[in-house]
Amino acid sequence: MENTTISKNYDLSLSRDQVFDGMKEGYLSKYDESKDVIVHFVSRKKAKEKFKVGGVLDNEQSNNWKAWLYLAPVLILMAIFLIYPLINTIVISFMSNYNYVTGDFDGFTLNNFGAILGLSDINGYRDNRLIDYGFVNTFLITFVTVPLSLVIALLISVLLNSLKWLKKVYQVVFFLPYVTNTIAIGMVFSVLFDKQGIINYIFGSDITWIYGADRWTAMVPLCIYIVWSSLPFKILILLSGLQGVDKQYYQAAKIDSTPKWRVLLRITVPALSPQILYLMVTSFIGAFKEYSSIVALFNGPGTSTGSYNMYTIVYYIYDNLTSNTSLAAAAAVILFIIILIFTFLQLWLSKKRVHY
């Protein structure tokens, strides 16, 4: 009874009345006992859409305009706030001295990119902040925090998964930092890392971490804060992935008395590879866009007044949004390109390594 065939040239051994009844219902079908199938009869003429599906009255064509009506609010808003701005920003990045209030500009140029990359002058001045601080800091933050937080999250979720009791409680505790305000907790971290704060007290050190700190020293509390705040999401995703791993693999490893670290590397990590890939892609994108955590910790672009040493690419964009719109747009385009390259690189590299 499962099989359904649609046939043109089937032996129509139906009585006139049966045919007539079928037509009234909208379609014609018959159960063929010898073949155990339901046969739907379609006329020799080109079948109408609604007969094609085999009994289901699914009128695709008439839904067409209705679907667009349902999509209208989404499409209109996306056109105004997503598609147009995307194109407009790219255009602005090629405009010389674009003024966002009046909309004036002095022709098209490539100089904006040259200026922020430190290659050429614009209006007689060269902006080295992005080259000296923005790119360096952004890449440093990305390549420190993303691998670090992934490894820590993986270890914690494996530990949590092996718990017998109180698993749920610990799960909630490790999720807590997700439910916080980035600015608020960042300000708490700046208290923790204060010169007279608890961190220096516990470790007996006397290091200036936040205000007036050396650029590389200030990276430490920043990276710790970013890792700390990105752990809950990763742990949640990895834990839900772990619960779906087939227990048989672990039993087989136990029989072979495989060492724990090998089980982790050879079974757990490959089994979690879809989740790890997802986290890699999203956290790389997130780390490239780091901004709020810097505002929260340092209350500005640098570790002291007038300093720009904690600049990231995104910080540069927001800082220059109104004063140098063209340069900000050029920086945004560069960020977009970097993110695209990294995302595709990861998806390409993962093709062989991710097991679905």
Place this chain on the structure above:
Amino acid sequence: MVATKLKEYIDFSNDKDVDVDVTITIKEGNRSVDSIKKREKVTRFFLTIILYILVTFLALMMIFPFYWMIITSLKNNSEIISANQTFFPTIVMWSNYVYVFQHFNFVTYMTNTIVVAIFSTIGTLITTIFGAFAFARLNFKGREALFLVFLMTMMIPGEMMVISNYITVAAFGWIGENATLLDAYLSMIVPFWVSVFYIYLLRQNFKQIPNELYLAAKVDGKSDWSFLWKVMVPLAAPTLISITILKFMGTWNSYVWPNLVANRDEFRLISNGLRGSSFVDVESGRVEYGYQTAATVLVTVPLFLLFVLFRKYIMRGVGRAGIKG
């Protein structure tokens, strides 16, 4: 193996032999199985204890900033910066909170945040429900292609849009010298009425609703519209609750965009208000950490209440992102 060996010595069919006591000791190396088992049990017990100590330690590290935030908010400033750090305030300074309530426009910021959160959530829910319904249930030409384009837009960094959106919102007259509170609200609400991610989330949920229900509703002469509101929306309620809470939390956390468009203190949302307020003591010129952390406690507590009440929905909503991602 044991059974066959036994059979050699004891014949169970013979009644006389049944009374014989048999003790079998199997040895591995020089230790009996019992002692190995016992030893394994002891090791496992200690490993479990070590595991729990480790996990508890890590958990404490995770929540230490929260503890320190609460503790600091109750200390007076000389204790906060003293050479001997205390893990509990010697004098509990509730006055920090009094000061913050007097000098920090907490109520204004909170009202703004809640208004913006409510209206942007309503708008998002409407567009999300319609969009997800069209993608999950209705057939139209180019559906899959359009959905793919939607998903691809998630990769575009928001910074690309922020620049032009700022110009657009300025052109609408929502920001600038003459902007009213309503304008500021609009500028913080309308650009965030569409979320591709939530459309994706809800579409997945809608797709799980069996086809038969739709066909049955069709047979009963129900329109798509009433099917959406009477069947699909109630069935997808958990996801919708998740979206509502996540959106609310998102507004509570949003800093960048409000910081750009809310140019007056009375327009600010909670995060901007917090970072924009000065907690510097006029006399000493130092930041008063007691006041500052008291304010952060006030900003954090509502989020925690939300978490306590809707933990299931929050964790499920966030978690689902990864399972099918």
